[in-house]
Amino acid sequence: MTSVQVSSNGSRYGQDVAIRQFQLVADEPAHLGGSDQGPTPTELLLAGLGSCKAITIKMYAERKGWPVENVYVAAELQTVEKQTVVAVYLTLVGDLTAEQRDRLREIGDRCPVHRLLSASTPIQTILTPAATPSP
Numbered sequence: 001m002t003s004v005q006v007s008s009n010g011s012r013y014g015q016d017v018a019i020r021q022f023q024l025v026a027d028e029p030a031h032l033g034g035s036d037q038g039p040t041p042t043e044l045l046l047a048g049l050g051s052c053k054a055i056t057i058k059m060y061a062e063r064k065g066w067p068v069e070n071v072y073v074a075a076e077l078q079t080v081e082k083q084t085v086v087a088v089y090l091t092l093v094g095d096l097t098a099e100q101r102d103r104l105r106e107i108g109d110r111c112p113v114h115r116l117l118s119a120s121t122p123i124q125t126i127l128t129p130a131a132t133p134s135p
Contacts, residue, residue, distance in 0.1 A: 012035060049114060066104075
């Protein structure tokens with residue numbers, strides 16, 4: 001099971017994020033009232049999507065023996081016809097055929113984070129007593 005822990009760090013909006021043995025800080029930029037101590041939650045979400053796509057593509061290419069030298073992913077939120085859309089720009093570096101490039105794009109779209117975000121994923125928020133921190 002994947003799990004993270006988040007707690008306020010004393011600044012206005014800053015949050016300490018614990019993921020396995022890693023420590024991150026999430027915050028809002030100064031122009032939104034934050035201290036700009038780290039990426040915004042939305043930026044972290046987009047980073048997770050981009051990382052997941054790149055890792056999935058690299059794993060698949062290695063298994064197939066395809067010459068992928070590097071994978072570049074840029075992701076941004078866009079508003080299209082009053083709807084928020086995640087736009088992902090994928091660049092594959094290597095001596096690949098058009099068919100291999102298209103297949104790797106398809107494989108990237110099957111990464112766990114892409115599937116989670118593109119599905120209607122229920123989110124259940126459970127309120128716990130303040131004296132009982134979550135695990």
